[in-house]
Amino acid sequence: MEARPISHNQRIKINSEQMERLVKAAEKAARKYIASKVTSKETEDLEIVVEVDTNDELSIDIEIGLDTLSNGSRYNELVEGAVEAAHTAVRNELDKLNTS
Numbered sequence: 001m002e003a004r005p006i007s008h009n010q011r012i013k014i015n016s017e018q019m020e021r022l023v024k025a026a027e028k029a030a031r032k033y034i035a036s037k038v039t040s041k042e043t044e045d046l047e048i049v050v051e052v053d054t055n056d057e058l059s060i061d062i063e064i065g066l067d068t069l070s071n072g073s074r075y076n077e078l079v080e081g082a083v084e085a086a087h088t089a090v091r092n093e094l095d096k097l098n099t100s
Contacts, residue, residue, distance in 0.1 A: 014054060014097065022093050023050040026062055029089035030082040034066065037078055043068050050086070058094075062086045 014022070027048045034046060045067035053059040064082050068075055 014058065018097055019052045019054070022052060022060060022090055025089040025093045026050045026060070026086040030062070030064055030086040033082045033085035034078060037081065038068060048082075048086075060090055062090070 027050055030048050031046070034043065043066065045065070047063075047065040049061075049063040049065075051061045051063075053061075062083055064079050064086070066075065066079055066082075068078065
């Protein structure tokens with residue numbers, strides 16, 4: 001299984017409830033993207049890890065591990081697309097937090 005991290009850094013203070021919203025949004029978006037591209041029969045194992053660090057700046061790492069029957073280039077497209085979908089979901093949630 002391979003993981004692809006992406007970090008999103010932005011200065012913002014968030015509480016644990018908001019952190020949970022970010023994590024759930026990222027995971028849901030990644031799963032939805034993968035489900036839209038391959039059948040469950042093609043997916044042998046899917047692991048999504050979303051880590052949130054709020055020390056100096058908000059840092060969100062999204063890692064996706066996917067065992068699939070798809071070939072190498074299709075695999076890379078799936079993982080990259082899922083990470084981008086998760087990243088977009090996080091940005092959307094952050095926008096909502098900034099306007100509330």
